Amino acid sequence: MIYSSTHRFISAFRVMIFTAALALAACSGEVPVEKVIIGTWIQGTPMSMTSGGVQTTTTDTVLTLKKTGEGTLSRVLNLQSAGLPREGVNLNVDLRGRWELKDGQLIQTVETTLITPRTPDALSVKWAEELQKQELQKQAVEPTASVKIIIAADKAQLILQDTDRGITDVYRRK
Secondary structure (H helix, E strand, O other): OHHHHHHHHHHHHHHHHHHHHHHHHHOOOOOHHHOOOOOOEEEEEEEEEEEEEEEEEEEEEEEEEOOOOOEEEEEEHHHHHHHOOOOOOOEEEEEEEEEEEEEEEEEEEEEEEEEEEOOOOHHHHHHHHHHHHHHHHHHHHHHHHEEEEEEEOOOEEEEEOOOOOOOOEEEEEO
């Protein structure tokens, strides 16, 4: 008899706690990550890395994630290396594709890449054409996907960590 009344009390207590937790969650005003990240994000800080003797700096990065699962990323690339003009080679890079959330990670799959020169000089045109050709060859074999851990996401800021490349991207809402 004591067991059954204790069991009923514990069951009722669990239901009460669960109901209270649901009510608090509903009142907290927190928006699910999949809704918070939708929109246009700007990366204000330039990012630089060096590989194969070429220093690459990205600026003016704009990431757009639509609720349809479509996504775009555009940025300016400045390439510096021995043999290049002092100002380097400046290119526009535009990526289009799809995104999804899975296990707290943002998975972006590139479907199309467009690399164009920012200036009409022959060297910039040559670099843009060569990089575009390389990207098309890679995409013909397999679509390019990046997986980034969502470190933080709210109405003002989105922080993504690419563990493969060791890079953390910090965006602010446009």
